[in-house]
Amino acid sequence: MSLAWYLKRLSNMSPAEIAHRVVEQAKRSASRQKAYGWAAFASDSAKIPSIPGLAAALVRGASAERRTAIAEASARVLAGEFSALGMDWPRRPAEALFPPSVWSLDPVTGKAWRNDQFCFDIAYRHERELGDIKYVWEFNRLQFLQPLAAQVALADDPQALKALNDAIGSWHGANPPFRGLGWNSGIEVGLRAASLIVVTSLCxxxxxxxxxxxxxxxxxxxxYWLTRFPSGFSSANNHLIAEAVGEFLICLSMPWAPxxxxxxxxxxxxxEVESQKQIFADxxxxxxxxxxxxxxxxMLLIADLAGRLAGAPLKPDVERQLKAFAAFVLWLSNVDGSTPAIGDxxxxxxxTLCAHEKTYADSVAAAILGMYGASAEGLVEKPRLELRDALFSSPAGGGEPLSGARTFANGGYTVVQESRAARRARLVIDHGPLGYLAIAAHGHADANALTLTIDGHDVIVDPGTYLYxxxxxxxDWFRGTRSHSTVTVNGADQSIISGPFNWSHKANGKLELxxxxxxxGAWRLQASHDGYKGRFGVTHVRTLEADERGYxxxxxxxxxSAGSEPEVEVVFQLAADIEALAxxxxxxxxxQGVFLADLLLDAAGGVSVTSGGALGEGGWVSPQFGVKTPAPRISWRGRMPKTGVRTLVRLG
Structure with missing residues (x-):
């Protein structure tokens, strides 16, 4: 790990966090010297760790279509197939599905990480030769065991059961306590624990x-590891939730544990506390x-379900927050259930059934509605064939889509779902904060950015994530301002990047009116952010209004103060399948030849459209992690006139 990384990370730490990190490092040093083995964690109990009633919930919610989806997912695992993060792992023969080497294999580089090091000594953040640790972590979450376990529970499949036993034995043998990359991140430990408890509860x-x-x-x-090294301070984001879920589920399923x-x-x-912090009131x-x-x-939903089944439910505040999140997703969703690719x-x-989910947020929202028996108004009608759909009895959806405008003041989004000029449109405008906590790890520099769908077709989009x-x-490009449909001043990002998950300066967004x-129906919105005020003395203000023909x-x-007009770039990043004809x-x-809209700019300057191209100049979107695709990017460049740059979006 580089000295520069440490210095940038320290710049976002409070004195209390620095003290916490010192103690944490001392604990790591002490653990490094200790010779752990599986015998240290042996139990006198012969009971099976499980959540009572989870298998019954699966049986209740497993329609014929869902059973077919589970059987197909199980068959893929038994055929030695695994895909995640935009990558197919090398196919393994049925007679050797889980060799010891599979747990340390990077599918992109084909190289193997060492599994004999103390977990916290593995310098993965700046490793380039072996690959991105995300891929190896993904396989070690053991989530591909879930469809196998569901198939055993529903069909008593002997092949799936054998594969489960083989996988568990192989992982146990190849990953002794606290050696290798399976142990160096609490979120990975927590999610793997959740997968294993699903397996034991179903089988x-x-x-x-x-x-x-x-x-x-x-x-x-x-x-032991989760309680010894919890995330804290600027790292206490979704990682902390995953760690707490792992801890909660283990204790529910193994009440005899110390x-x-x-x-x-x-x-x-x-x-309960993090549900209030990490999901806003709106x-x-x-x-x-x-x-x-x-x-x-x-994560909160599976914890609440397990708690209720075991007689230890979470406080009602968690249910309230989850319902609020589901309502947010329903407003944000396109007619196919997809949401804008905002942030990471x-x-x-x-x-999971271990296949790419384009409409993941919509699926979780449906599971929340199924869990709590809430109204499914606005939920897209579609087949719901994920494992979570079966466990939570997700409703199919249907009825009229949501219509109107909704501002989420805490989160900083305004969503408009409406019919205009004989078209169905969805607009999302981002006027919120950069991200969560001091490092805003998963936020993008996208203040005042907008996305637009027309008749269900993504037109102006968020570029996505690509890689970590x-x-x-x-x-940096996919997180930066120039890749988003907003304004860049003097080629600089609104917020200043200081690492792959860190920022040294954060823009503050604000909804003005x-x-x-x-x-x-002639609504009007105005939003601003101060990301350029300190460096260039200007505040970006974006006004968006509707008229009878569009926006x-x-x-x-x-x-x-008065001064020279800065150089600006106004960008509209289009979806990969949109054609832009001058x-x-x-x-x-x-x-595909169907006219959707005209995008017209009336200020003097240079206008261009580029699809693909060199880093920093072209148009790219990332439809899923690990994948980037050329896509048209409309760019206006010039000196910003006092009256601003006016763009008309005329719906076809």
Missing amino acids: GEKLSVESQRQIREILAASL NAERHRVHAAQVL GAPAEQSPTYGAFSAE DDEGRVL HSGGEWR FEDGGAS VVVDRLDAA IEGGYRLSK
């Missing part, structure tokens, strides 16, 4: 006696990412 005594013993040891070691009741109560308190996620919000919500998305899941640790300059227009966007810079004054936007 019970069908698992071999040896597998039961190995799972007890893995869970006991996990509980200090289980004390740890359970502590974990429940953490989850339902928007504090991480400033719909999918990260869904990830946190799903690393495809984190809790319950191994992304380098591409990581919203007038709904009443019966006329008018006016961007201007309010200067603290016409007088702008571009005609269409999809």
Whole structure:
């Protein structure tokens, strides 16, 4: 790990956090010297760790279509297939599905990480030769065991059961306590524990006696590690929720574990408090990412379900926050259930059939509605065939889509769902904070950015995430201002990047006004941010208003004092399948020959559209983690006139 990384990280730490980190490092040093082994976590109990009633919930919610989806997912695992984060792992033969080497393999580079080092000595943040640790972590979450376990519970499948026993034995043998990268991040330990408890709860005594013993040891070691090294201060985001979920589920399923009741109560308190912090009162996620919000919500949801089944429910505040999040997602959703790719998305899941989910946030919202029996008004009607749909009996949806305007003041979003000029449109305007806590790890520099769908087609989009640790300059591009549909001043990001998950300066967004227009429908919004005020003496103000033919966007810079007009770039990043044909004054936007809208700019300056191209100049979107795709990017560059730059979006 580089000295520069440490210095940048320290700059966002309070004195209390620095003291916490010193103590944490001392604990790590002490643990490094200790010779742990599985024997240290052996139990006198022969009971199976499980959540009572989870298997019954699966059976109740497993429709014929869901059973088919589970069987197909199980078959993929048995065929040696695994895909995640935009990458296919090398296919493994059925007779050797889980060799010891599979747990340390990077599928991108084909190289193996060392599994014999003390976990905290593995310098993964700046590793480039071996690959991005995200991929190896993903496989070690053991979430591919979930469809196997569901298939055993529903169909008593002997092949799936054998694969479960083989996988558990292989992981146990290859990953001794606190050696290797399976142990160096609390979120990974917590999610793996959740997967194993799903397995034991669905399969019970069908698992071999040896597998039961190995799972007890893995869970006991996990509980010890989670309680010894919890996330705190600027790291206490969704990682803290995952750690608390792991701790909570282990204690519910293994009440005989040392200090289980004390740890359970502590974990429940953490989850109850974090549900209020990481989901705002209006339902928007504090991480400033719909999918990260869904990830946190799903973790809270499985914890609340397990607690209720075991007679130890979380406080009603958790249910209230989850319902608010579901309502936020329903407003944000397109007609197919997809949400804008705002902020980071690393495809984190809790319950999964191990296939890419384009509409993950919508799926979690449906599970919340199913869990609490809440109204499904506005929920998109579609097949719901995920494992979480079966466990939570997700409703199918249906009825009229939401219509109107809704401002989420805490989260900093305004959403408009409406019919205009004989088209169905959804607009999302981001006027909120950069992200959560001091480092805003998963936020993007996208203040005043907008996205637009027309008749269900994504037109103006958020670019997405692409990569984390191994992304380098591409990581910065996808987080930066110029990749988003907003204004850049003098080529600089609104917020200053100081690391892959860190910022040294954060722009503050603000909604100045919203007038709904009443019966006329001629609403008007104005938002601003101060990201350029300290460096360039200007505040970006964006006004967006509706008229009978579409929308008018006016961007201007309010200067603290008279001075030269700065160089600006106004960007509209289009979806990859949108065609942009040059016409007088702008571009005609269409999809597969179907006209959707004209985008017209009326200020003097240079206008161009580029799809793909060099880093920093072209148009790119990331439809899923690890994948980037060329996409048209409309760019206006010039000196910002005092009256601003006016863009007309005329719906076709």
